[in-house]
Amino acid sequence: MRTRLLLLLLCFIGLLTSCQREKETRVTDFVDPFIGTAGQGHCFPGATVPFGGIQLSPDNPRSGWEWCSGYHYSDSIISSFSHSHLSGTGIGDLQDIRLLPVTTRPQVGEKAIDFITKGYAKFSHANETAEPGYYSVTFDNGIKTELTVTSRCGMHSYQYPTNSVYGLTLDLTTARNWDRTVMTSIKKINNRTIQGYRKSTGWAKEHNVYFFMEFSQDVDVWAGNDTLKLLKNGQKLVSNQGYAFIDFGTTTNKVLVKVSLSSANCEGAAANLDKELSHWSFDKVKREAKQRWKRILSRIKAEGASKEETRVFYTALYHAYLAPYLFSDAHGNYKGPDGEIHSVGKANQYTVFSLWDTFRAAHPLFTITQKNRVNDMIKSFIRHYEAHGLLPNWELMGNESHCMIGNHAIPIITEAYLKGIRNFDVEKAYEAMKETSLSQGNGLGLFRTYNYIPCDLEKESVSKTLEYAYDDWCMAQMAKALNKEDDYLYFMEASKNYKNVFDSSTGFMRAKLSDGNWKTPFSPFASAHRDDDYTEGNAWQYSWFVPHDVEGLIALHGGKTAFANKLDSLFTLPSTIEGDNVSPDISGLIGQYAQGNEPSHHVVYLFNYTDTPYKTQYYVDKIRRELYTDRPDGLCGNEDCGQMSAWYVFSAMGFYPMNPSDGKYQLGTPMFKKVTIKLGQDRKFVIKANRENDQYIYVKEVLLNGDKLDRTWITHDEIMDGGELEFVLTPENPSKIKE
Known part of the structure; x- marks a missing residue:
């Protein structure tokens, strides 16, 4: 009896420990895919796996800037669930192979497009759920949709109201934003399978999507480009527009659909299903998708911040792992x-x-x-x-x-x-x-000839000059590593071309004509959308893009003090921007600093090169608190395939790759009391901080493996070797900066 009680006690303790461990490691609970779906984030809330080739997500029937991802949180109508979406871009495309469950059948002679649009369904966010690898919504008409994915396949579960029509529309034609369908095909293979393709042009000029689709029960397929007609087994419809109605009959009101895509052919799409989704267990796919997210997110363990901050952090990490997408x-x-x-x-x-x-x-x-x-x-x-x-x-x-x-x-x-x-x-x-x-293209030939890009010969001349100069510095480092001395010297010299567009009289990078004179008139506040001198920015925002030679940039400004004063002005000037064609990317403004657009992302760390690194710490904290939240509008600009979120991930951990190719990370101020980065089975890098409250943002000293660090950066090798980085923080502001 005593032995049996002991065994029961041990089992109970083991179960309790297991539950506690599971609770501790469920990082997926901190991911909210709705963050960034409102405002200008342009994120999608649907199901995907890390770097997966399928992004199965709802679409709204509208198009425009807010709907670049197909979905915007302000909307209340869903027009389809499609299988490809872009994460946070400023241009809309994709949204391929659009399915929508409906409770009506087409009338005789009814136009296919009219029947499709009539099925668009109203919904409430109160009846909508999203988590890593899973999405669900119940329409106002009572249909419940659940979505989950593998790397190359999507799985749909539809539950219809009892005694309604159990139907599904397939739309291969309707385009959003830049996309336009040019050719479609629908073929009924047998009573439970169809295949086909959608070929379109848009941002992706030649976009071919082949699909293979299986149903959990026998179906009738009605297809057409104008009106819908019954498609027999083996029959195929090929047209510049294609629509279908799939009738599930009355056998059951719960139906499963499996879909896979290939850019090559239908055989490849079918092979995806054979390899990744040969069964019909929705719960299994959902569980495995979530497990994949758990494994990849758990490589960074963040502790000691509020639930809201932790939610923003892990959602940012989630967004950073959406793209690039698996394509083969x-x-x-x-x-x-x-x-x-x-x-x-x-x-x-x-x-x-x-x-x-x-x-x-x-x-x-x-x-x-x-x-x-x-x-x-x-x-x-x-x-x-x-x-x-x-x-x-x-x-x-x-x-x-x-x-x-x-x-x-x-x-x-x-x-x-x-x-x-x-x-x-x-x-x-x-x-x-x-x-x-x-x-020679995109101004590169001019860059080589003039050692800058003349603005009278090429648009976006200043930003192109600066970015090509940085690329050339990276070329030089690669040439040096490969012992290509002549290339090293050539590209290293070319990397200094940024100096040729710096106007010392104004203190800005400025457009220069082919005759060597400055373009006039000039205003550092003017901002056009990628058709003037700067790409998605103005002189205030782009003049800092010299990450490979910050010391040289400081020298152009007349030294550290003048450089620091100029940086101060960036953050304290009025946030208004001039220009008739102002880019919507110029957002998340603190003064003229624009966190909502990528050219600004390294700038806050430039204070580390002056005698005022505490200003980096101040502004990093201000950006994290004010421009990233756990609400649907919690991103201050386009997510841009992970960049906006990757900035946050690094900056929350306490360091940032200001020049990614120099092997250094500039130190900021950590948001968590402890972050553990798992580097392998036996190695980890731990960042600790005495962050007693939100006021502890200033760095008193930093210890690397117990030794005081006398620099504002750490190296990639120091991270990958494993060890501990400890920040000793204080709430005391060295200069008593006031917002």
């Missing part, structure tokens, strides 16, 4: 930028590379927590180069969009190599880097 199908096939089908075998090809944004913090975050994926991403760059002739600029679904400026695949490759991430063809990568650097 289960056969290893994908459509390349040359329009041809390529194969990677068992490797992975990625897409959606918003490099102008993500080279700054998202990719540096990957070098700490996603080293294997960094190799896969660089291999994806190289394959893009082999098919296209240049490294990707803004790659979207096998297309080069040429959307943004700079050649920022170069710093990403350089950063990876210098950090010891080298499981790729290094010589081929360098060949691609050099070929891209010495190409």
